[in-house]
Amino acid sequence: MSGRNPAPRRSYGGRSAEERRAERRGRLLAAGLELFGTRGYTATSIERLCATASVSTRNFYEEFTGREELLTTLHRTVNDRAARAFATAYTEAAKADLPTRVHNAVHAFVSVTATDPRWARIAFVEVGPTLDRYSQWENAIRTLIQDAVTRNEAPPRDYTLTVIAITGALTALIHHWSTQNQTIPTDQITTELTTLIVKALTPTP
Template sequence: MAGTGAVARRTYGGLSAHERRAERRERLLRAGLELFGSEGYAASSIEKLCTEAGVSTRNFYEEFNSREDLLIALHDRIIEQAFQAVRTALEDADHTPLRERCTRAVRAFITTTASDPRWARLTYVEIIGVSNAVERHRIAWRERWAEFLVSEAARAVHRGEAGARPFDLSAVALIGAVNELVHHWSLSGGKRSLDDVIEEIVRIATAAVTAP
């Protein structure tokens, strides 16, 4: 006779309860990317998200407290991927010139966040100004990126490629330039290529580090 442990491990459709929940969460994340990235956050109700994901409203609240939580989870996913892509791009570039390191880093970031128009809209448009909670999340990421950029500028100083000075404001300015340029590109209808955007950001980054 099967015990309670066997009952707890029962599967449906070949999936355990844990796997079914993970699969529902992933469907909601895909639905959020599709709707937030195409129709916009404000136009994407929980009901629409659930319909897109093929789950119930109850299922939604089992995974997320609100639409804000879903937006934050999506933003975390793409920005964490971008952060790791930049770190990986720089791993083998330690002895390359500053411009080459900037190019590798910028290309890794941009191609991760903007290769899919839905990710670009979510990352550069929909995440801004949603609520105090989302703004705190976005600013926390900005501070993390700024700290990383300042550390890279300090490495350039150590190599003799730049003069020592505070780089904190330059880091925040560069982040703003990236956001605005990619947003501008996303609205340009193909008038400029993503390579053009990357090249311009590299110019700005290199100048910011090497300016006296």
């Protein structure tokens, strides 16, 4: 039995349905970044998101189950980018001393999360109930500390509380910058965090 040839997918304006859908999704992500990153998650309705993105409510629900999934997508995007930048910078400075490795990694983290106040707010302020903004950074700091111990730059001991303290400082400083004082130079944030981390790992004479 011969089958029918599938009907060709329609294109409008030279764009396929997939391309148009990807474009709509991109506009929704951009609208989420702008509105969640300025007005805030609780102050932003789906209707406002759709109006800003110039899409219908039906189109919205084709891409996301609700506002929280959109926020989660943006949150993971910025934190994944920051984590990759942190890890890459630390690895590239593998032959350097501890302060240099830490500085480069922290600078990469700050450059991603604190360059745009909207991304900083989404990463560390507008966090939904199912999001964990700490675990990823706890793992990164724990890896950094273990490397320092292996190199005999830090003494072997239980660093559980140190990891929590450093992670808290890391996120709190970016939170403060994004919500209270964006006039603080990001290089100053990098320096403060680098000093804090190195002092926490370096034995007191």
